[in-house]
Amino acid sequence: MLLYLRLLNESFRFAINALRNNKLRTLLSLLGVTIGIFSIIAVLAAVDSLDRKIAKDLSSLDKNTIYLMRFSFGPSEIPKWKREQFPNVKYDEYxxxxxxxxxxxxxxxxxxxxxxxxxxxxxxxxxxxxxxxxxxxxxxxxxxxxxxxxxxxxxxxxxxxxxxxxxxxxxxxxxxxxxxxxxxxxxxxxxxxxxxxxxxxxxxxxxxxxxxxxxxxxxxxxxxxxxxxxxxxxxxxxxxxIDMDAYKAEVSYKLRSIRGMKAGEMDNFFINVLSGFTDFIDGIIGQMNVVGWIISGFSLLVGGFGIANIMFVSVKERTNLIGIQKSLGAKNKFILFQFLFEAVILSVIGGLIGLFLVWIIALVLSKALDFEFVLGMGNVLLGTGLAALIGLISGILPAISAANLDPVEAIRTGM
Known part of the structure; x- marks a missing residue:
């Protein structure tokens, strides 16, 4: 356990040194991760905020509430010209x-x-x-x-x-x-x-x-x-x-009877259930989520390549140090974890910057638009986890190449 803590500490120092010594290169490399995490978490935070707003607006209503009228809340297979001929519901029918x-x-x-x-x-x-x-x-x-x-x-x-x-x-x-x-x-x-x-x-x-x-x-x-x-x-x-299908059938039967409609004649009214409308909205929000993930995925891909690039450069710059560590008894897994931790830390730093930007924008928009944008803890953990995963994946190849270096060749290369 102490070994891994020491590894984490050394990797953190190396990551911070990389930020200090090569500010522009590191910034450009982390930009992809920052934009990717920002895009994904911004979309998820916006969708979560919309979900909360819808739930709040509809909290006083029963989702089984029915709106009986001549219009449909959603798409209908009945032709428009036919729908336009439907009569309005009447007070006597109520x-x-x-x-x-x-x-x-x-x-x-x-x-x-x-x-x-x-x-x-x-x-x-x-x-x-x-x-x-x-x-x-x-x-x-x-x-x-x-x-x-x-x-x-x-x-x-x-x-x-x-x-x-x-x-x-x-x-x-x-x-x-x-x-x-x-x-x-x-x-x-x-x-x-x-x-x-x-x-x-x-x-x-x-x-x-x-x-x-x-x-x-x-x-x-x-x-x-x-x-x-x-x-x-x-x-x-x-x-x-109650059984909503049976209830809607009763409503249809009663209104058809009031209007004197014949058997086989098409209903000239719509039974709009509020839950169907909310399901329709949920579907739209789900599609927004998917689109957000797809767009943000490209940014994360670019960010992954940026992290991999900076790690390969880091391996090359520290080849001599790696050779000395291995000649003093450092095992391959020590070198492997050292670079993996460094890649993860760099990526998480980029992710945290993205999360910070989302938080700032959420505060500004909440005050400007009278709409509460919420950055939940779940999205913060998701963003951090995604950043760590990107760093882990991007750092595997550079870490393996560092771990497999021959100590003699590594020392000679650095001389």
């Missing part, structure tokens, strides 16, 4: 499904509408995401409140002019004053603020409850009716532990 579906925790109704402008006295907030919905969406979306509450069933059914504000909207209109009970204007009408949601932060998909407001869907239905400017969706939250 009421019917809520009454007849089994194994269902919540059924909600929501409208997708254009962004609007909110006004309070002389203050105005533009481009606000409006979420007209039934009262169940507060629980389905897992809304958390800083102040006040969500609207209740009676307010939802009657279309009462009440509104729930996102954190940024409330801050922009009311500042430090309490918005609960205050009136603001939207759609030319006066709404009473009954709740303010907790700050969420930027969402992965560019959306956020911070810049959204919730109001009863029936308020807009009473004003405008069920026109094509609003896209409705029925949101179903099934009970936990």
């Amino acid at each position: 009421i019917n499904l809520k009454r007849t579906l089994t194994n269902t925790d919540q059924v909600g109704f929501q409208l997708f509408v254009a962004n609007e402008t909110l006004k309070y006295d002389s203050k105005t907030v533009s481009d606000v995401n409006i979420v007209p919905s039934s009262y169940e969406m507060g629980d389905i979306d897992g809304l958390v409140f800083e102040k006040g509450r969500f609207y209740n069933e009676a307010e939802s059914n009657s279309g009462t002019a009440v509104i729930v504000l996102g954190y940024d909207i409330a801050d922009g209109l009311f500042g430090s004053s309490d918005p609960i009970g205050k009136n603001l204007r939207l759609y030319g009408q006066r709404f009473t603020v009954i709740g303010v949601m907790e700050k969420q932060g930027a969402g992965f998909f560019g959306d956020s409850n911070d810049t959204s407001v919730y109001l009863p869907a029936n308020f807009l239905r009473r004003m405008y009716g069920d026109n094509d400017a609003m896209t409705p969706v029925i949101v179903l939250k099934p009970e936990k532990g």
Whole structure:
């Protein structure tokens, strides 16, 4: 054990001397490893950060949540012209499904509408995401409140002019004053603020409850009716532990019955399961990982050749020293491990520089983009391990050539 510690110490000193004595050569040789480790760990850190962000954004939602509507979340085999003929889901269908579906925790109704402008006295907030919905969406979306509450069933059914504000909207209109009970204007009408949601932060998909407001869907239905400017969706939250295939079959059967569709007739609606959407996103992220590994692999290959080159030069420069060590009784494995350790240490130094650059960039981007880039310990260990592996592979041939030197010839060559 002491022998290997001494080897490690000597190899570390030789590696540091190589950095000191041949700064430019060593820097250029380590550049490939640094870029390779930087590329791989940067991609993995970005993907991990995206995964965490998606998990955080969807943590309040059940992955089995179903969005029943005329559009599909993902690619569809149904021709576009056919999909465009699908009718919107209706409020009456939401009421019917809520009454007849089994194994269902919540059924909600929501409208997708254009962004609007909110006004309070002389203050105005533009481009606000409006979420007209039934009262169940507060629980389905897992809304958390800083102040006040969500609207209740009676307010939802009657279309009462009440509104729930996102954190940024409330801050922009009311500042430090309490918005609960205050009136603001939207759609030319006066709404009473009954709740303010907790700050969420930027969402992965560019959306956020911070810049959204919730109001009863029936308020807009009473004003405008069920026109094509609003896209409705029925949101179903099934009970936990049920057979999702059987549940989707029941949903399909019930909606087809409501619409009076004949047997063999193609569904004119889509049953979008949130887990399918997240699987689609996971697939994209997985492809990003693969592409990142391929691109970074070329940098690591160049870095490996750089380490091998500097080690061959190191063997040539220390041929005389190797001959003296062997003539004094040093065994081949001592010389072998000495150069292997040196190659690994040089490579790890390059890898650590790459990791340091990732860490710096992660800090800068986290502050600049309001997005938390995380360099996890797992990625740090992976980067260090990869660097050590590259050094080990690159140093094998130079180390073997050094270990196999004849001591007499080595001393004579160095004279």
